[in-house]
Amino acid sequence: xxxxxxxxxxxxxxxxxxxxxxxxxxxxxxxxxxxxxxxxxxxxxxxxxxxxxxxxxxxxxxxxxxxxxxxxxxxxxxxxxxxxxxxxxxxxxxxxxxxxxxxxxxxxxxxxxxxxxxxxxxxxxxxxxxxxxxxxxxxxxxxxxxxxxxxxxxxxxxxxxxxxxxxxxxxxxxxxxxxxxxxxxxxxxxxxxxxxx
Numbered sequence: 299x300x301x302x303x304x305x306x307x308x309x310x311x312x313x314x315x316x317x318x319x320x321x322x323x324x325x326x327x328x329x330x331x332x333x334x335x336x337x338x339x340x341x342x343x344x345x346x347x348x349x350x351x352x353x354x355x356x357x358x359x360x361x362x363x364x365x366x367x368x369x370x371x372x373x374x375x376x377x378x379x380x381x382x383x384x385x386x387x388x389x390x391x392x393x394x395x396x397x398x399x400x401x402x403x404x405x406x407x408x409x410x411x412x413x414x415x416x417x418x419x420x421x422x423x424x425x426x427x428x429x430x431x432x433x434x435x436x437x438x439x440x441x442x443x444x445x446x447x448x449x450x451x452x453x454x455x456x457x458x459x460x461x462x463x464x465x466x467x468x469x470x471x472x473x474x475x476x477x478x479x480x481x482x483x484x485x486x487x488x489x490x491x492x493x494x495x
Contacts, residue, residue: 300458301335302444303471308335315339317441319347321360321367333444333454338471342437346470350434353426358419366391377417379405387417421487432478436470 301308308331315334318324334342350356359365361375372389379385383405388398399417401409409415425431440463447453457463469478486492 299332299454301338302333302440302454302457303338303467304335305458306335306337308332311336311339313339315342315441317438317445319351321351321365322356323363323365327442327445329441329445329448333448334441341471346430346433346437349430350426353430354423355425358423361387361389362419364389364391375419377419379409379417380412380415381418383408385417387419425482428480429473429476429478431482432480433470433473435480436466436478440466440470 299309300306301311311332311334313334313336314331315329316324317327317329351360357373358375360373364372366372370391372391374386374388377385377387379399379401383401385399385401385405388400399409426434440457443463444454444457447457450456468474
């Protein structure tokens with residue numbers, strides 16, 4: 299068995315590879331040990347998935363969708379109480395929008411005097427850098443291809459040996475070329491309320 303990225307022997311590898319990280323809700327698209335060697339798996343976790351998952355836009359997405367990490371924690375978000383008091387909101391991964399609110403003394407006193415209020419979150423959060431996104435997409439694309447090809451005998455060897463996959467493999471693993479175009483578009487504004495009659 300050889301790794302689909304570095305092409306080295308991966309027979310002794312023990313880690314499973316999540317095509318899309320668990321922190322984005324994936325529990326089913328998983329490659330068995332050896333498809334991606336332990337070394338490449340660790341590299342992608344540290345150098346590609348980490349920067350992607352810790353970018354402000356993805357942290358905000360994970361907060362609003364209540365997507366927990368492997369340790370079952372949803373990343374906290376900064377917000378404003380009634381448009382004036384800074385707060386940090388912690389959300390729990392289960393149940394309705396429930397969590398903890400941390401603010402300064404002035405904000406806490408304001409909350410104690412209120413029967414209602416609102417928390418506002420910034421909709422203007424920076425997306426991950428282009429190189430991080432393109433490498434993340436290249437990694438996921440090659441792994442998804444491997445998962446589909448594994449159903450056929452010799453499918454993993456095909457993915458390892460196929461020269462047409464080398465540019466994607468190299469971009470994911472080495473970040474070369476530095477520019478790899480991809481397209482992003484927003485379908486709905488993040489705070490748009492959509493009602494179904």
